[in-house]
Amino acid sequence: MTVRRKQMTAARAIVECLKREQISHLFCVPGESYLPLLDALYDEASMQVISARHESGAAFMAESYAKSTLKPGVVMATRGVGAANLAIGVHTAHQDSTPMIVLLGQVHSKFRGREGFQEVDLDRFFDSISKWAVEVKDPERMPEIMDRALRISQSGRPGPVIISLPEDMLPEEREMTFRGVFTKPKPAPSRQEIAAVRRLLQKAKRPLLIVGGGVKSSRAESGVIAFAEKFQLPALVAFRRHDAFPHDHPLFVGHLGLGASKHIDDMVEEADTIVALGTRLSEVTTKDYTLFKDHHSLIHVDIDEATLGKVYSPDIGIVADLSEAIELLLPLEIIPSWQEWASEKRAAYEKESFLELDESSAINEQVIAVLQKMLPENALLTNDAGNFVSWLHQYYAFTKPHTYVGPTSGAMGYGLPSAIGAKLAYPEKTVVALAGDGGFMMTANELETAVRYHIPIIAVVFNNNMYGTIRMHQEMHYPEKVIGTDLGDVSFEKMAKSVGAAGYTVRTIEEFQQAFQKAKEANSVSVIEIITEKEQISVAATIGEIRKRAKKH
Ligand SMILES: Cc1ncc(C[n+]2csc(CCOP(=O)(O)OP(=O)(O)O)c2C)c(N)n1
Numbered sequence: 001m002t003v004r005r006k007q008m009t010a011a012r013a014i015v016e017c018l019k020r021e022q023i024s025h026l027f028c029v030p031g032e033s034y035l036p037l038l039d040a041l042y043d044e045a046s047m048q049v050i051s052a053r054h055e056s057g058a059a060f061m062a063e064s065y066a067k068s069t070l071k072p073g074v075v076m077a078t079r080g081v082g083a084a085n086l087a088i089g090v091h092t093a094h095q096d097s098t099p100m101i102v103l104l105g106q107v108h109s110k111f112r113g114r115e116g117f118q119e120v121d122l123d124r125f126f127d128s129i130s131k132w133a134v135e136v137k138d139p140e141r142m143p144e145i146m147d148r149a150l151r152i153s154q155s156g157r158p159g160p161v162i163i164s165l166p167e168d169m170l171p172e173e174r175e176m177t178f179r180g181v182f183t184k185p186k187p188a189p190s191r192q193e194i195a196a197v198r199r200l201l202q203k204a205k206r207p208l209l210i211v212g213g214g215v216k217s218s219r220a221e222s223g224v225i226a227f228a229e230k231f232q233l234p235a236l237v238a239f240r241r242h243d244a245f246p247h248d249h250p251l252f253v254g255h256l257g258l259g260a261s262k263h264i265d266d267m268v269e270e271a272d273t274i275v276a277l278g279t280r281l282s283e284v285t286t287k288d289y290t291l292f293k294d295h296h297s298l299i300h301v302d303i304d305e306a307t308l309g310k311v312y313s314p315d316i317g318i319v320a321d322l323s324e325a326i327e328l329l330l331p332l333e334i335i336p337s338w339q340e341w342a343s344e345k346r347a348a349y350e351k352e353s354f355l356e357l358d359e360s361s362a363i364n365e366q367v368i369a370v371l372q373k374m375l376p377e378n379a380l381l382t383n384d385a386g387n388f389v390s391w392l393h394q395y396y397a398f399t400k401p402h403t404y405v406g407p408t409s410g411a412m413g414y415g416l417p418s419a420i421g422a423k424l425a426y427p428e429k430t431v432v433a434l435a436g437d438g439g440f441m442m443t444a445n446e447l448e449t450a451v452r453y454h455i456p457i458i459a460v461v462f463n464n465n466m467y468g469t470i471r472m473h474q475e476m477h478y479p480e481k482v483i484g485t486d487l488g489d490v491s492f493e494k495m496a497k498s499v500g501a502a503g504y505t506v507r508t509i510e511e512f513q514q515a516f517q518k519a520k521e522a523n524s525v526s527v528i529e530i531i532t533e534k535e536q537i538s539v540a541a542t543i544g545e546i547r548k549r550a551k552k553h
């Protein structure tokens with residue numbers, strides 16, 4: 001084992017451990033509780049600190065940086081106040097299985113437990129939304145704790161780890177011991193499990209693949225395509241894992257999740273065998289846990305044993321890294337008899353999802369067509385939460401890996417900061433954030449962060465002056481009783497300009513096209529606000545139609 005010993009501060013030891021992981025960017029809002037850590041980063045040329053306007057923005061940036069690079073995202077904040085603000089990003093990393101290291105300044109050890117200034121028991125506070133939450137009590141153990149944190153956050157099902165740093169720990173100098181290098185464990189299926197898959201799959205008449213985030217974190221995308229091709233398996237992607245399987249592939253048949261169309265439900269109903277790869281089969285993916293019925297056989301492969309059988313007991317449950325699993329599944333001898341079913345499902349997908357525009361098409365739909373036409377294939381799109389996104393998910397074809405970042409947690413405010421994190425991970429890509437007026441305003445302050453650090457992203461804001469999604473639910477359950485969902489006027493164009501970004505307001509698709517062309521060429525931060533009408537509240541319905549339907553019931 002390589003063991004290195006060196007005299008340094010605990011703050012410097014944190015930086016040493018992060019350096020080993022080749023982390024290029026850390027995100028924060030500064031605080032006086034962790035000054036020695038900021039100072040150690042000042043002296044480290046290989047890492048850049050991005051100081052955000054709000055800890056939620058910093059946390060979303062770190063989470064998206066991690067989703068994009070597949071390295072841990074690192075976010076720093078100060079004591080209870082910073083921790084409370086960034087909790088939404090930790091929750092997102094937890095739900096989205098994203099590796100994240102959260103470094104939080106804590107009150108002086110001598111004051112712990114006295115309800116000191118901004119004191120919160122950070123380890124307890126984050127217990128239920130983290131993989132591990134710990135407080136450092138001995139500066140000498142900093143490398144041990146950092147290594148363990150980096151290991152836990154990336155092993156098995158990835159997730160966030162919280163490290164509480166009492167302020168007196170950080171400047172302490174000790175002889176620090178650094179051991180070994182972390183390599184991610186990659187468990188493989190057993191021979192018996194592989195044989196069982198062959199037997200079950202050979203019996204299938206209408207099998208269906210569900211491809212989830214585990215495929216992305218294991219970089220198994222091309223392996224999964226080869227697997228689908230060899231056995232002619234039609235593939236759906238799980239909720240907000242759109243780039244896990246290419247939409248232009250003849251075996252891609254759609255996505256599960258909010259706004260998924262009726263034909264997807266019918267397809268799952270018709271299927272007899274589900275092969276779920278790297279997905280936790282969440283509430284949204286399984287449509288409130290209604291999607292799978294008694295007639296389904298389930299083969300579930302996931303890196304996390306706790307994911308298997310969490311809701312659906314599988315016929316065959318395999319704990320494995322997806323790349324390892326695919327490598328062993330590929331050589332199987334299975335003769336598919338379901339090609340007709342696969343091509344039928346593809347035809348249904350094409351009918352539903354290929355855009356056919358005419359004069360009456362909502363501008364939301366036309367915008368997606370323009371984005372598809374004007375963006376290079378490898379462009380990366382992020383999205384906020386809200387109904388505006390249903391057009392993206394229904395009509396945009398993601399054809400390459402690493403082209404989509406979205407919150408399976410459904411967190412509003414995610415779109416812009418996640419675009420910033422993704423752009424830092426992929427400086428050569430065009431990165432576009434899609435947001436509604438409600439969600440965008442939650443973290444719009446980070447526009448200034450993007451401008452300050454020259455992170456050229458394009459934000460497209462669908463402004464309908466309302467929390468449209470909730471208004472839709474309101475109209476479904478309490479028609480015409482609108483409360484709490486109207487929003488006032490904001491000029492996102494002026495807001496952008498006020499911090500030095502380019503801003504555009506557009507009302508027609510021609511105006512959008514021109515603005516988008518300028519934004520793409522400018523290589524600076526741009527915001528394009530699209531004034532959309534309230535009435536077309538979702539891909540599927542207008543407010544009028546929802547009211548009519550609700551009154552009939
Ligand atoms: C942090 C957070 N708060 C509240 C919600 C509940 N919520 C989901 S969508 C939505 C409204 C989104 O409005 P907007 O961003 O304008 O998009 P629209 O639905 O109008 O297209 C709300 C309040 C949420 N998902 N996340």
Ligand SMILES: [Mg+2]
Pocket residue numbers: 386436437438462463464465466467468
């Ligand atoms: Mg809105």
